Amino acid sequence: MKILHIIPSVAPIRGGPSRAVLEMVKALQRQGIESEIATTNDNGSGLLEVPLEQQVTYADVPVWFFPRLSPGIAAIREFAVSWSLTNWLQQHLYDYDLLHIHAIFSYPSTIGMAIARQHNHPYLVSPHGLLNRWSLKQQALKKQIYLKLIEQRNLNSSKAVHFTAFAEAQETASLKLIAPSSVIPLGITSPAVIFKAREKLRQKLKLSDSQPILLFLGRIHPKKGLDLLIPALANLRGYQFSLVIAGEGSPDYEQEVHRLIEYHNLSDRTYWLGFVSGVEKDIVLQGSDLFVLTSYSENFGIAVLEALAAGLPVLISDEVALSEVVRQHQVGYVTSLDIRHISEALNQALAGETNLQQMGDWGRQLILEKYTWDRIASNLSEVYTAILKREPIPTLY
Template sequence: MKVLHIIPSVAKVRGGPSKAVIEMVKALRSQNVDAEIVTTNDNGKDLLDVPLDILTDRLEEYGNVPIRFFSRFSPNLNAVREFAYSGALTAWLWQHITDYDIIHVHAIFSYASTIAMAIARIKNVPYINRPLGQLCEWSLQQSKLRKQIYLNIIERSNLLHSQSLHFTAEQEREEFHQLGLNIPNFVLPHGVHIPEPIPDAQDKLRQILQIPHQIPIILFMSRIHPKKGLEYLIPALSKFQDSNFAFVIAGNGESDYMNQIQDLLEKHRISDRTHLVGFVNGETKNLYLQGADLFVLTSHSENFGIAVIESLAAGTPVLITNGVAISPMVKEQDLGYVAQLDSEAIASTIQEFFEHPQVAKQKGDRAQQYIAEHYSWAKIAHSLINIYAKYAKYTKL
C-alpha cells in the first residue's frame, strides 16, 4: 500500500502537528507501509534550508523519512505567507497523486491541504483529513469571518468528500459535531516514544538552571503563542511570591509576542525565577521533562496535546486546562490536574500541587505506566493501517 501524507509544514516552529506526522510515517514504515510526506519549505516568517522538488530520506532532523519539500510563496504580507501557496506542489500533486492508494491530509484552511483534497477529488483518489483542531470552537472563532467564508465556499465540499475525518481525541470530535456536518470519522490519538530514564534527572536539571535541589520546577514546554494561555498561567504563578519555585518556559514564538510575555513576567514580578530556555529537543528535551516536578499547559484549545503525553510518558504529572482535548483522560485516570482556564482556578490547583508533592509524584508514576500501555506508536500505526485498508484503492497490505 502506498500512502501519501500532505501537510503545509513540518517546521519545528509549527509545533506538535509537524512532529506527529513525521513520527506517524516512521511508525507506518516500520510496519512495511510505503508512506511518504509532501510539504512546503515553510518555516514561519522564514524558509527551511532543505532540498526542493526531490524525495529525500536522509534528513535526520525530519526523522530520515521519505519527504518532498516544495517552495512556498513568501511575500511580506503575513496572511498570504501563512496560506503557504505553492505552485510547484500543485503541479506535482496533479501529476503524481494517482500513484498512491490513499492520501492522508493534515490541516485545513491552508493551501497545501486544500489543493490536495481538491485534486484527490478530481482524480478519484480516496483521502482522509486530520483537521488538527481547526474545526474546534476556539479555532473557528479566530479570524471568524474569513474562516466561515473559506469553510462554506471551499473546505466544506472537500471535507464532505473525504472518506473520513481523523480526530485525535473524543473532545475534538464532540466539538466537530456541533457544526452539523455528517461526515464519517474516527478517533485515533498520536503515539509517543517512552524515553529512556535519565539517572538523577532532577539533580542534573537543577545544575543546568543553577537552582537549589529542593526548589520545585514548573515546566511550560510548547510553541509560544496566544492560544497557549500564558496570560492566565503567569498571573496564577505570581500569587506565590512567598513560595520557592522555578518556572521554565521552553519553546519559541514570534518575536513580538515573546516580548509581550517577557513584559508580563516583569509585570507580575516572577521574571527573576523564570528561565526562558528556547526550543529544546532530543536528550535535552527529555531531561527537562524528566527533571521537572510539574508540566503545565494552560491552553484555550488543543486537539490533542503532544507535549502533555510526552510529559506523562516521562512520569511527570501535568496541569492542563479543559481546552486540552485529552483532559478527560487525564482526569479519569488521575494522571495529573485539570483546571478551568482562569487564573484563580489555575492558582488553586498549583497550591494543591505545592501542598501535596507526594500525591503529584504518585500521579506521575501512574501516568508513565498508563501511557506506555495505551499510546505506543506501534499500536497507533497498527490501528491506522486497518483504517487505510478500509478506504484505500487497494486493500492488500
C-alpha cells in the same frame, strides 16, 4: 498500500502536528505500509534549507519538499502557497493508493483535497484542532467564508475525518460534516531515561535541589494560556518555585509574555530556554516537577503525552482534549480557564497534598499501555484498509 501524507510544514517551529506526522510515518513504515510526505519548505518567517522537488530523507522518513512562496506579507507566507507542489501532485496522484491530509485552511492541504476530489481519488483528513471552536473564532469571518466556499466540500468528500480525541469530534459536530469520522489519538515515543536529570537541570539553572520546577514546553502562542498561568503563579504565597519556559513563538508575542512576567514580579523565578530538542529536552522534562498547560484550546496536546512519558505529572486546562484522560487515570490536575482555579490547583500541587512522584509513575505506565506510535499506526492501518476496501470506517479506538 502506499500512502501520501500532505501537510503545510514539518518544521519544528510549527509544533505538535508537524512532529506527529513524522513519527506517524515512521510507525506506519514499521507496520509495512509504504508512506511518504509531501510538504513545503516553510519554516515560519524563514525557509528550511532542504533539497527541493525531489524525495529526501528528513528525520528518517521520505519527504518531498516544494518551495513556498515567500512574499513580504505574513498572511500570504502563512498560507504556504506552492505552485510546484500543485503541479507535482497533479502528475503523481495515482502513484499513491490514498492521501492523508493534515490540517486545513492552508494551501497544501486545500489543494491536496481539491485535486483528489476532482479525480475521485480517496483521501482522509486530520484537522488537528483547526475545526475546534477556539480556532474557528480566530479570523472568524475569513474562516466562515473559506469553509462555505471551499473547505466544507473538501471535508464532506473525504472518506473519513480523523480526530485525535473524542472531545475534538464533539466540538466539530455543529458543522454537520457528512463524512464518517474515526477517533484515534496521537502517539509518543518513550524517551531514554536520563541519569540524574533532576540534578542536571538544577545545575544548568543554578537552582537548589529542593526548588520545585514548573515547566511550560511548547509553542509560545496566545492559545496556550500563558496570560492565565502567569497571574495564577503570582497569586501563590509562601511557596518557592521556578517557572521554565521552553519553546519559541513570534518575537512580538514573546515580548508580550516577558512584559507580563515582569508586571507580576516573576522575572527572577522565570527561566527561558528557547526551543529544546533531543537530550536537552529529555533533561528538561525528566528534571522538572510539574508540566503546566492552561491552554484555551488543544485538540489533543502532544506535549502532555511527552510529559507523561517522561514521568512528569501535568496541570492542564479542561480545554485540552486529554483532560478527561488525566482525570480518569489521576496523572495530574485539571482546571478551568480561571486564574483563581488555576492558582488553587497549583497550590494543591506545591503543598504536597498529592504524591507527584506516584502521579508521574502512573502517567508513564499509561503511555506504555495506550499511546505508543506502533499501536496508533496499527489503528490507522485499519482505517486505511477500510477506506480502500470500501468497508465501514472504524469509529473509536
